[in-house]
Amino acid sequence: MIIQAAPPDTRMRIVLAAMELFWEKGFLSASVADLLKRADVNAGSLYHFFPGKQDVLLAVLDLYHRGIWEMLLNPVWQGIDDPIERVFALLAKYREHILQTDCTYGCPIGSLALELHEPDPPVRELLAANFSAWTEAIEQCLRAAGPRLPRNTDRAALARFVLTTMEGGVMLARTYRDPKPFDDAVAQLRDHFRRLQQQAQPAVRKKRGSK
Amino acid sequence: MIIQAAPPDTRMRIVLAAMELFWEKGFLSASVADLLKRADVNAGSLYHFFPGKQDVLLAVLDLYHRGIWEMLLNPVWQGIDDPIERVFALLAKYREHILQTDCTYGCPIGSLALELHEPDPPVRELLAANFSAWTEAIEQCLRAAGPRLPRNTDRAALARFVLTTMEGGVMLARTYRDPKPFDDAVAQLRDHFRRLQQQAQPAVRKKRGSK
DNA sequence: CAGTCAGTTGACTGATCATTCAAGTCGCGC
DNA sequence: GCGCGACTTGAATGATCAGTCAACTGACTG
Numbered sequence: 001m002i003i004q005a006a007p008p009d010t011r012m013r014i015v016l017a018a019m020e021l022f023w024e025k026g027f028l029s030a031s032v033a034d035l036l037k038r039a040d041v042n043a044g045s046l047y048h049f050f051p052g053k054q055d056v057l058l059a060v061l062d063l064y065h066r067g068i069w070e071m072l073l074n075p076v077w078q079g080i081d082d083p084i085e086r087v088f089a090l091l092a093k094y095r096e097h098i099l100q101t102d103c104t105y106g107c108p109i110g111s112l113a114l115e116l117h118e119p120d121p122p123v124r125e126l127l128a129a130n131f132s133a134w135t136e137a138i139e140q141c142l143r144a145a146g147p148r149l150p151r152n153t154d155r156a157a158l159a160r161f162v163l164t165t166m167e168g169g170v171m172l173a174r175t176y177r178d179p180k181p182f183d184d185a186v187a188q189l190r191d192h193f194r195r196l197q198q199q200a201q202p203a204v205r206k207k208r209g210s211k
Numbered sequence: 212m213i214i215q216a217a218p219p220d221t222r223m224r225i226v227l228a229a230m231e232l233f234w235e236k237g238f239l240s241a242s243v244a245d246l247l248k249r250a251d252v253n254a255g256s257l258y259h260f261f262p263g264k265q266d267v268l269l270a271v272l273d274l275y276h277r278g279i280w281e282m283l284l285n286p287v288w289q290g291i292d293d294p295i296e297r298v299f300a301l302l303a304k305y306r307e308h309i310l311q312t313d314c315t316y317g318c319p320i321g322s323l324a325l326e327l328h329e330p331d332p333p334v335r336e337l338l339a340a341n342f343s344a345w346t347e348a349i350e351q352c353l354r355a356a357g358p359r360l361p362r363n364t365d366r367a368a369l370a371r372f373v374l375t376t377m378e379g380g381v382m383l384a385r386t387y388r389d390p391k392p393f394d395d396a397v398a399q400l401r402d403h404f405r406r407l408q409q410q411a412q413p414a415v416r417k418k419r420g421s422k
Numbered sequence: 423c424a425g426t427c428a429g430t431t432g433a434c435t436g437a438t439c440a441t442t443c444a445a446g447t448c449g450c451g452c
Numbered sequence: 453g454c455g456c457g458a459c460t461t462g463a464a465t466g467a468t469c470a471g472t473c474a475a476c477t478g479a480c481t482g
Contacts, residue, residue, distance in 0.1 A: 114325040157395040164396040168375030184368035
């Protein structure tokens, strides 16, 4: 029977510190020494759990991947049922991040994807898996939207387009130190969705008179 | 009178080598030693022209900025007059790059924008200036499209959305090692443009019966 | 020819990098 | 209370990093 009130859980402390650090400074700029200090751990401990720095990155990406619902999607979608509004609620969450970081926010996955020019295959695969988990959640929304979108809409492609818009928007917002490019991108996407919905239900009065 | 047949132009050789190297490996991963070797130059020479590595980056970004018409836009738009087709011709050019690099292509500006987490102000400003030059060229196309787009279209915002789509698409194509996400994003953008054009000219027969 | 100076040479520096390792601590089964 | 293995400690290692510098070259000027 395992009682062990609060195990130090050094490994997790390392991974969480690395999560912060890689997000703040990027993988290349974050040194192992930084990481050791932030996690309050000695070099030997780190190398007891991980063969090397890159394996810490793998653990970080794995944690993002595993936690996408619990840490990101569920909180954002709490209380929002409309599947299309869920899409834009997620984008609004990123807008929040942008504002909270004075427009220095970068999507941790996207930044790593562009920072690492020749990522080892396992790293690249985990980056891709993270993108896939994100777009699959969006795709699920788009399927739930059912006939509100044109019947022949490629919902996987549209979901990926949402990610594309988010990543591109985040990149520009950060570069310009201004949320406007992000807002504009989301507004364009909104417009696109409106037109899709109009095509799906031409000349039909709104179901609900709400608003 | 300056005759000087072919000055070695060490400075330019350094900048061009850095352009290649930063694009291939990123700014952080490209070492000064790499750069010296590729440019076939000694350390002293490099530091004679540039105070430091970052100043080489500034020169590279400046060269991209100055050369955007001559090196990118003019070649791509040669023989294409339709302003909206010019937008998609530029995107097609990026698709070519993606294919030619086995889906490892990254926009040099976008990659740097996400790689450098705390860029010195002059670097960030040059990155932004590069984006602005790109979007202003697109905006010019959109203005040239005149009444083919709805009158109240925010052409600057739409131009930025084109950049957003390109950058996001390139990021996903590279991460998935597959051009499809890029193609899908461009297809979505096409669709969006089609709808804008339909709104601008509702129920008007095509001017030309071509095709 | 003497003087000047932009440009070159390449060995060198000190900082920082990721990683290693021998020696230790601790809890637990026996 | 002994032994064992999981985990910790932190100094040490060698590689690599960006950047420095004193000596040198050669074209030009006066």
